Amino acid sequence: MAEPLLDIRGLQTHFHTFGGLVKAVDGVSFDVKAGEIVGLVGESGGGKSVIGFSIVGLIDPPGKIVGGEIRFDGRDIAKLDERAMRRVRGREIAMVFQDPMTSLNPVYTVGRQMDEVLRLHTDLDKAARRARCIRMLEDVGISEADKRLDAYPHQFSGGMRQRVVIAIALLAGSRLIIADEPTTALDVTVQSQILKLMRRQVEDTGAAMILVTHDLAVVSEMADRVVVLYCGRVIERGLTDEIIANPAHPYTRGLLDSIPRIADRQHRLRQIPGTVPDIRSIGLGCSFRARCSRAQSLCAERSPDLAHVRGSLDAACHFPLEEAAR
Amino acid sequence: MIKRLLQMMLVLFVVSVIVFLMMSFTGDPVFMVIPIDSTAAEIEQARRLLGLDQSLFSQYWIFLSNLLQGDFGRSYVFRQPAMDLILERLPATMEMVVVAMGIATVIAIPLGVYAGANPNRAASRSIMAASLFGISLPGFWVGMMLIFFFSVRFQFLPSSGRGETIEVLGLRLSIFTADGWSHMILPAVTLALATLAIILRITRAGMMEVMRQDYIKFARAKGASRRHILFAHGLKNALIPVVTIFGLQLGDLIAFATITETIFAWPGTGKLLIDSIYRGDRPVIVVYLMLTAFIFVVINFLVDIVYTLIDPRITVK
Structure with a gap:
């Protein structure tokens, strides 16, 4: 099998805060193959976004990548200096942010902000760059692209702005797109349009995508594989279909159960009891034990390692769920 | 409009x-x-x-x-039209103010951007501490100290007067002669100091706010250089309050450079104002104050226009 496009091994990103050391990402490993969509799922505080920013080297003090490798196309980009990393950002790896209302600079036209990427990463002349920007805007479904290039972000709606952000991310032909909650800030009706657009664009360009989200429904629609994070660690990973149908980790089960189903109006919506614990105070044992109905004494003594359970599923649980007959 | x-x-x-x-x-x-x-x-x-x-x-x-009807009254003392008296001295004040604002802006903006983008560095803290002196030291004291060191001790720059002037477009200006510049430096620096400190602090505050915004992170994710991010993406968004203060300071310096002009015997409008107050020359004072109000109104109008150039979301009503 070919080497994956992105291979993260044992990534540790820690924040030195006044309140103590926060291990926001603590030994995370997963890979992304070319053309694949991988979903990073978890509640807030799970370390999903920090992983995204770690990959592109945008962790600011007091945060720091303290361990592990981020192999992109065979080389460890976590070790690159700022200059070399700037050539990776935007060209090889692009990002889409959560809130399109704030991720475009309000004082420049959309065209200029698109042009910036091409100016940085290509040798095209001005006319060619403009032509490419127009084609890109059309590709993401913005009509009258020629005119819209000279408009400012505040003249676009939220959904349109996210289309622009996606266009910017795809413009330089990046091979990996990291989308950090790309639809969370949008209206539900716009959400599915944007997701479809992203899926189509990824398929058309052959780029891979990491989709960071707290929304399992989004993941089930989009991703080929899922990585579930809890308190900075991978607690389960595998093919999307398998995880959705039969998760091995009680936490993933809990996440799935908390999605409302239209057909099921008989039962109260189930939720995971408690809240995500303070990462600094977990200590020994499984970080999920306090909220887990299956927790036993072993769970408090030793932290479970990620291990193969069945099929494509790996889970970090001493007592993984059996395959349910459903 | x-x-x-x-x-x-x-x-x-x-x-x-x-x-x-x-x-x-x-x-x-x-x-x-x-x-x-x-x-x-x-x-x-x-x-x-x-x-x-x-x-x-x-x-x-x-x-x-x-x-x-354009008749602004005559000076009781000089028996000349009061407006002429003022306009005659206005170029001297204007060129000093322009040089002072130039010095202040050229130094304050880069330092403010640096201090705002790297608030925790020792250099930034030093800049901020130094700017407190700029704000709190009174102009007359700074002026006298400059005279003491550069004119008395080292006899390096002249302490008073305007130096050689030449006529440019009908105005007598000294910024085009070396002698004029040597006379200009000390009063302009004296005048610039407080403005420099204020603009620096406003720029820093704006940059600190702007650097937290998502579009800065997005620009970084595009692979833009640090310099481009600071000056193209950051500064332009931090500029509105800076321009506001710039306009106010500009008007303030034009109208009330009185103390600095007195210390350096600079033959500008500020000195005329003080002299006219001593002499009870009412028409000159009245015209002076009217002109000051006019200058402020015009500057504020220009500032509002500059707003719209900086930020497309702002329109002039």
């Missing part, structure tokens, strides 16, 4: 009323223009000649209607 112009006129009208009223409470100017040994009849005659025997209202009416 029309509404805006009417507003500006209203401001100037109100200022004219206030200035006129205030002036009429500051003593009887007739004693400033007559010889000490004048008889009561002569005083009465001078009073009639100056129009001071009429009611306050009709005095104001005469003043206003003359004003609208």
